[in-house]
Amino acid sequence: MAGPRVVSPHDPANRRVSVRDLLTANLVTAGDRLRFIRPRSGEEHVATVSSAGAIVLPDGSEYDTPSDAARAVANIQVNGWIVWRTDSNRTLASLRNELRDVEAGVTELTTASEFLQETKGQVRAGDTVSITVRELLRHWNAHTRGTRITRRIEKDLTSHDLTTFPHFRDVTLDTTVRFFALDEEQPPKSSDEQVLKMHTASTPEPDDGDPPQIGLKVGNLLSALNGVVFVPPEGSVEQAITQMQIDDFSQLAVMAANKRKLIGAVTWKSIAIARHNSADATLQDCLIDAPEIPYDQELVDVLGVLQSVGFVFVRNERNEINGIVTAADLAHAYGDMATPFFLIGELDQLLRHIVSKHIDLADVVKLCDASGSREIKSFDQLTMGDYERALQNPDAWAQIGTKLDRVSFCQRLGMIREVRNDIMHFNPEDIPANTVDMLRNFLRMIRLNVPGC
Structure with missing residues (x-):
């Protein structure tokens, strides 16, 4: 890890950035609307950006800094860079950090630390701080949620006594998550006082240096939290049929308007059976039980339901039915993963064959588990990281009997190990x-250049 960054008064990354600078850099434009929302007090304040880079309130008053404008509308001392958001849901602070990244090459650690420090202060002050997962990742110079960057962000959040709700890894990249203090006694409540579950997940450090194993959650699928079309229980069969044809759906939810009470579902099959039994069948006659799951459930846990029923409705963090996952969604999510999944399995078997054939197990244990903490008794216990560590050793490499360059070979093996965990645990976001x-x-x-393959 890099050492502490030396702060210089001449460093462009530390100069005072103004809204005018954002305007000059085309990160905002004149006339852009800004919003400052305070859910706890039920307030929403609106402002616009002037052509001179000032923040203009509805009464025509202008302020040079976001904090001055926020203080004017809310009558509290607050960090305006955090609370004012553009219509694209980006904070002025994130735009400021982007400008600094371009101008001065601010490191990911500095950018993330500054962002978390500002966020922590705002949360402690009692204000709401929300962000999309995509924007959150940008503070760590990341675009996807690989296992390593997920672990890094979780550790950084914890070090600042913060967590997100929903958890940033359990939803889509464009879902908005909210920051909370780890020691906050009660989670937020929805309008009907339905208590939501807080996530303060922490991932233990693995003994062998490999990243934690994180699989897909239901909420990672776009359809899971993308809204759901439904008919009310008092609706008609004709209404359901029309809606299903309009959207080319195979099934439809039947539920109350508040989206909390799922009555059931209707499908083409259930309608056909009911109408076969009675030409006057009502919507209630066509109802079947509708499976439902929480958005943060492991996707692999719902495979059986999808196989037998074909669909499952999803509840979001507010306990609303807010999406549906079908067998087709599952096929799309896993389909592109099948080839690399099998290839990585084939590579694992081939490397185990090479190592076990040419290198003594005792020598491998010395290289991969000198302390004996893992108690390696068989080649079958070796991981991709173990193969890399063993083959990096010149003496062990010499026993392979190949003319391939050891350094280049191990460098590529290291790259493969980096993506292996995401492949084996179906995390498609971070796979090149x-x-x-x-x-x-x-x-x-390997097959062309390593003896015995």
Whole structure:
């Protein structure tokens, strides 16, 4: 990890940034609307950006800084860079950090730390701080949620006594999450006093240095939290049929308008059976039981339901039915993962064969588990990281009997190990587009150049 960054008064990254600077950099434009929302007090304040870079309130008054404008409308001392948001839901603070990234090459650690410090102060002051997952990742110079960056963000949040709700890894990239203090006694409540579950997940450090294993959650699928079309229980069969044809749906939710009480579902099959039994069948006659799950459930846990029923409705963090996952959604999510999944399994078997054939187990244990804490008794216990550590050793490499360059080989093996966890645990966000070609080329090279393969 890099050491502490030396702060210089001449460093552009530390100069005082103004809204005018954001305007000059085209990060905001004249006339853009800004919003300052305070849910606890039921207040929403609106302002606009002037052509001179000032913040203009509805009464025509202008302020040079976001904090002055926020203080004017809310009559409290507050960090305006955090509370004012654009219509694209970005805070002025995030735009300021983006400008600093461009101008001065601020490191990911500095940007993330500054952001979390500001967020912590705002949360402690009792104000709401929300952000999209995509924008959250940007503070760590990341675009996807691989296992390593997820662990890094979780540790940084914890070090600042913060957590997000919903958890940032359990939803889609464009879902908005809210920050809370870890020691906050009660989670937020919805309008009907339904208590929501807080997530303060922490992931233990693995002994062998491999990242934690994080699989897909139901909420990671776009359809899971993308809204749901439904008919009320007092609706008609014709209404359901029309809606299903309009949207080309195979099933439809039947529930109350508040989206909290799911009555059931209707499908083409249930309608056909009911109408076959009685031409006058009502919507209630067509109802079938509708499976439902929380958004933060592991996707692998619902495979059986999807196989038998074909669909499942999803409850969001406010306990509303807010999406549906079908077998087709599952096929799309996992379909592109099948090839790299099997290739990585093939590579694992091939590397185990090479290591077990040419290197004594005792030597491998010395290289991979010198302390004996893992109690390795068989080659079957070795991980991709173990293969890399063993083959990095010049003496062990010499026993392989290949003319391939050890350094280049292990560098590529290290790259493959980096994406292996995301492949094996179906995390498609962080898998490079060229992964299949990289794996096939590596396998081909091994078979052509390593004896006994």
